Amino acid sequence: MEKTAPIVELSHVEVNFKKKAGLFKKADYVNALHDINLSIYPGEVVVLVGESGSGKTTMANVIAGIVQPTSGKVFFKGTQVPKMNQEQREEYRSRIQMVQQDSYASLNPMRRMIKTLGDPLVIKKYSDKKNVEEKVSHFLNTVELTPPENFLQKYPHQLSGGQRQRMLIARAISMNPELLLADEPVSMIDVSLRVSVLNLLAILNQRDNIAITYITHDLATARYVGQNGRIAVMYLGQIVETGNLQEVLSNPQHPYLRALLAAVPIPDPRVARQPRETNIKTMEEIEEGIPHGCRFHNRCPYCKEICKEKKPVMEKHGFSMAACHRIAELPPFSLYQASRKEDNHEG
Numbered sequence: 188m189e190k191t192a193p194i195v196e197l198s199h200v201e202v203n204f205k206k207k208a209g210l211f212k213k214a215d216y217v218n219a220l221h222d223i224n225l226s227i228y229p230g231e232v233v234v235l236v237g238e239s240g241s242g243k244t245t246m247a248n249v250i251a252g253i254v255q256p257t258s259g260k261v262f263f264k265g266t267q268v269p270k271m272n273q274e275q276r277e278e279y280r281s282r283i284q285m286v287q288q289d290s291y292a293s294l295n296p297m298r299r300m301i302k303t304l305g306d307p308l309v310i311k312k313y314s315d316k317k318n319v320e321e322k323v324s325h326f327l328n329t330v331e332l333t334p335p336e337n338f339l340q341k342y343p344h345q346l347s348g349g350q351r352q353r354m355l356i357a358r359a360i361s362m363n364p365e366l367l368l369a370d371e372p373v374s375m376i377d378v379s380l381r382v383s384v385l386n387l388l389a390i391l392n393q394r395d396n397i398a399i400t401y402i403t404h405d406l407a408t409a410r411y412v413g414q415n416g417r418i419a420v421m422y423l424g425q426i427v428e429t430g431n432l433q434e435v436l437s438n439p440q441h442p443y444l445r446a447l448l449a450a451v452p453i454p455d456p457r458v459a460r461q462p463r464e465t466n467i468k469t470m471e472e473i474e475e476g477i478p479h480g481c482r483f484h485n486r487c488p489y490c491k492e493i494c495k496e497k498k499p500v501m502e503k504h505g506f507s508m509a510a511c512h513r514i515a516e517l518p519p520f521s522l523y524q525a526s527r528k529e530d531n532h533e534g
């Protein structure tokens with residue numbers, strides 16, 4: 188894709204939160220994001236993948252301006268966020284919209300859909316009061332809640348999970364966004380409805396050129412949504428590998444991503460019968476706060492002394508940018524999987 192100026196750019200972003208009781212024992216803060224560099228361009232799909240607590244939602248909140256970085260810079264269309272004037276600030280708030288995981292919590296239970304969707308349109312002067320029903324109907328049609336008149340007077344509890352999620356998407360696109368941040372948008376809805384919501388995101392991307400940042404812990408939906416886009420794999424607040432999604436997932440470099448892929452069930456009975464569990468330690472086994480050196484070192488099967496002492500930096504490896512001292516020494520991924528199989532067999 189030919190690159191124009193990014194919609195949003197994060198440069199060396201750091202976010203520290205005050206510690207939640209019992210999560211990390213030594214540190215009195217959680218370093219939720221560390222040295223994040225990421226640009227999102229018009230019309231592109233970027234998938235953020237990582238397990239729970241890796242910082243995905245914090246990243247989305249920083250991009251949307253909901254969380255201020257502890258240090259580092261965020262730019263919207265080339266202007267640093269704190270230096271924007273009122274007009275730029277309003278544009279920033281409208282052009283970047285979030286679709287959250289929990290549609291029930293995100294919609295006011297006391298408000299009918301015509302109010303939920305209509306009021307922001309009137310407030311933002313995208314519609315006058317007279318035409319608001321027509322405008323709202325247009326957005327309901329766009330998200331395939333049809334016929335719209337069946338939905339205008341409904342309360343959130345009268346909708347299914349999939350319909351509520353579409354309602355959130357309708358509310359987001361009614362603000363004429365250039366970037367939609369979809370944070371686990373299908374994880375709380377019925378499996379049978381997931382694909383249609385993900386397809387809706389793809390339509391908004393391809394037909395309306397809305398950039399999508401899709402956030403998930405699930406590699407299967409990441410692959411589905413990001414087939415023409417980029418992936419950024421997050422681990423404990425850092426991006427550890429990034430690049431074109433198809434290429435990165437076919438040729439993963441970082442041991443964490445390799446372990447995630449080795450653990451993903453594949454719908455082929457011959458492959459599914461092979462042992463595919465990872466030998467990385469679980470997140471709960473990290474009790475001592477954020478590790479020095481490589482943050483993954485106390486879970487990594489390839490850890491050596493250097494990993495405990497020196498932080499790896501992002502470098503080009505194959506089709507990816509990845510942060511690991513030992514990538515050059517690791518076997519190709521197919522051999523890696525075979526050797527993992529032997530390890531499991533022997534163990």
Ligand SMILES: Nc1ncnc2c1ncn2[C@@H]1O[C@H](COP(=O)(O)OP(=O)(O)OP(=O)(O)O)[C@@H](O)[C@H]1O
Binds near residue numbers: 242243246
């Ligand atoms: N407001 C907050 N106050 C304190 N700690 C927070 C806050 N928000 C997030 N954290 C911590 O920051 C880290 C990253 O959290 P975040 O919600 O961004 O992760 P995530 O990747 O979205 O996880 P999940 O997949 O569970 O949604 C976690 O350790 C979390 O407990």
Ligand code: SF4
Binds near residue numbers: 491494511
């Ligand atoms: S730097 Fe070392 S510990 Fe970190 S992922 Fe690479 S091999 Fe594993």
Ligand SMILES: [Mg+2]
Binds near residue numbers: 243245370
């Ligand atoms: Mg989250």
